[in-house]
Amino acid sequence: MPMIEREIQSGEALQVGNYEITPQAQLYRIRIPGCRAALAWNRPHAVIVRNEDGSEEVLPVRDVTREVIWSILAGGLLGTLLIMLMKRAR
Amino acid sequence: MTDETNSNELENTGLDRYQETMEEFLSAADVRVVYGEPIQHNDTTIIPTAEILCGLGFAVGSGSGTDTGHNPDNPSVGKGSGGGGGGRILSRPVAVVVASPEGVRVEPVFDVTKVALAGLTALGFMVGMTFRMSSKRRALTSVED
Numbered sequence: 001m002p003m004i005e006r007e008i009q010s011g012e013a014l015q016v017g018n019y020e021i022t023p024q025a026q027l028y029r030i031r032i033p034g035c036r037a038a039l040a041w042n043r044p045h046a047v048i049v050r051n052e053d054g055s056e057e058v059l060p061v062r063d064v065t066r067e068v069i070w071s072i073l074a075g076g077l078l079g080t081l082l083i084m085l086m087k088r089a090r
Numbered sequence: 091m092t093d094e095t096n097s098n099e100l101e102n103t104g105l106d107r108y109q110e111t112m113e114e115f116l117s118a119a120d121v122r123v124v125y126g127e128p129i130q131h132n133d134t135t136i137i138p139t140a141e142i143l144c145g146l147g148f149a150v151g152s153g154s155g156t157d158t159g160h161n162p163d164n165p166s167v168g169k170g171s172g173g174g175g176g177g178r179i180l181s182r183p184v185a186v187v188v189a190s191p192e193g194v195r196v197e198p199v200f201d202v203t204k205v206a207l208a209g210l211t212a213l214g215f216m217v218g219m220t221f222r223m224s225s226k227r228r229a230l231t232s233v234e235d
Contacts, residue, residue, distance in 0.1 A: 009120055009121040010121065011120075011121035011122060011125060014128060014137075016128070016135045016189040016194075017133070017135075017189065017190075017191060018191075019189055019193075019194050021137070021187065021189060021194060023121055023124070023125040023137070023139075023187075024121070025120070025121040025124040025125070027119055027120070029116050029119070031116075032147075035147065035149065036105070036108060036109065036112065036147060036148050036149060037145070037146065037147030037148075038112050038115065038116055038145070038146050038147070039143070039144070039145045039146075040115070040116055040119035040142075040143070040144050040145075041141075041142075041143050042119050042120075042123055042124050042141065042142040042143075042144075043124065043141040043142075043184065044124050044125065044139035044140075044141070044184055044185065047187050047194070047196060049194045057194075059187075059194065059195070059196045060196070061139060061184060061185050061187075061196050061198075062185070062196070062198055063141065063184050063185070063198070064198040064199075064200050065182075065184075065198075065199065065200055065201040065204055065205060068200075068205050068208075069204060069205060069208040072205065072208045072209050072212050073208060073211070073212055075212065076211070076212025076213065076215050076216055077212075077215075079212075079216050080215060080216050080219045080220075083216065083219070083220055083223075084219070084223060087223055087224075
């Protein structure tokens with residue numbers, strides 16, 4: 001069994017008005033070797049929309065909160081490094 | 091010897107059952123848990139989506155020992171086994187899928203509290219590091235003086 005397993009799963013298509021919506025989820029299964037523990041991380045990946053003319057559109061599901069949090073933390077780390085470099089240069 | 095073998099068999103059976111439970115738990119994680127039931131409101135249908143993180147772990151153990159300290163002629167033998175496990179499920183809304191006659195769009199969910207907490211953490215880290223560096227410099231200057 002692999003330690004980290006990644007899978008994109010498609011759910012059942014849903015008919016909403018003239019659109020057919022197929023949800024997709026991204027699943028990570030993590031098994032920790034040496035101990036009997038497992039982690040499953042399931043998040044929405046995208047929504048496939050089929051219009052009545054048959055054309056398909058893929059709408060990715062963005063996790064804005066996570067993106068902003070990582071940006072803030074990266075900015076904080078970068079800011080600290082810059083302050084350290086500036087103080088050393090003086 | 092027989093007791094020890096029985097104990098090991100019991101332990102292995104328990105471990106196998108736990109392993110099966112874990113595999114069932116992992117296979118239960120699928121697309122249905124991420125997308126909620128559609129909510130109809132007039133012409134608009136809303137499908138909530140969430141991120142699910144779940145963890146599970148367990149362990150079993152057994153041991154035995156012989157005490158010859160009190161009575162070396164007739165040592166007392168003791169053994170025991172035990173096990174435990176736990177798990178946690180975390181859920182967080184990520185976005186909502188809005189389907190209306192105008193089209194289908196994905197509206198992200200913005201968690202202001204989490205972002206504010208991250209911002210305060212980053213700010214605290216920056217201020218802390220700056221103060222630490224200033225106090226080190228001041229300490230060095232006073233030593234030189």
